[in-house]
Amino acid sequence: MSAPSTLVACPACNGLNRVPDARLADAPNCGRCGAALFTGHPLALDDAGFHAHVDRAGLPVLVDFWAPWCGPCRMMAPHFEAAAAQLEPVVRLAKVDTEAQPALGSRFGIRSIPTLALFRDGREVARQAGALGAADIVRWTRQFL
Numbered sequence: 005m006s007a008p009s010t011l012v013a014c015p016a017c018n019g020l021n022r023v024p025d026a027r028l029a030d031a032p033n034c035g036r037c038g039a040a041l042f043t044g045h046p047l048a049l050d051d052a053g054f055h056a057h058v059d060r061a062g063l064p065v066l067v068d069f070w071a072p073w074c075g076p077c078r079m080m081a082p083h084f085e086a087a088a089a090q091l092e093p094v095v096r097l098a099k100v101d102t103e104a105q106p107a108l109g110s111r112f113g114i115r116s117i118p119t120l121a122l123f124r125d126g127r128e129v130a131r132q133a134g135a136l137g138a139a140d141i142v143r144w145t146r147q148f149l
């Protein structure tokens with residue numbers, strides 16, 4: 005009998021690590037490159053990172069689709085940052101710059117920013133358009149876990 009475990013992608017090298025669920029909160033490191041698997045901060049994802057963290061890894065991922073020119077996005081950034089500290093390691097928080105990564109924005113039909121989308125096993129399970137404060141980001145996310 006093996007303990008339940010979760011596939012976690014590495015923020016530094018995108019390598020996949022199988023981590024026992026009981027050890028997720030013990031600051032695990034990547035078996036490939038040694039980097040911390042959880043940083044307490046949202047990850048900036050490009051195509052390869054999105055594939056590793058959202059499509060392949062087993063943690064739910066909360067993605068903030070944003071752009072540098074968007075005022076409400078910049079206003080929400082510190083709140084999203086604070087929410088990451090509260091939601092890890094149960095949820096991975098990530099940011100997709102829709103200007104730098106237009107393919108990801110169009111893959112999910114992002115029409116307004118900021119848009120928050122929660123993914124599980126590579127599938128979108130919930131979406132919320134518009135900026136939220138840290139407490140509301142955490143509350144909104146937890147209702148779908």
Ligand code: ZN
Pocket residue numbers: 014015016017018019034035036037038039
């Ligand atoms: Zn790594």
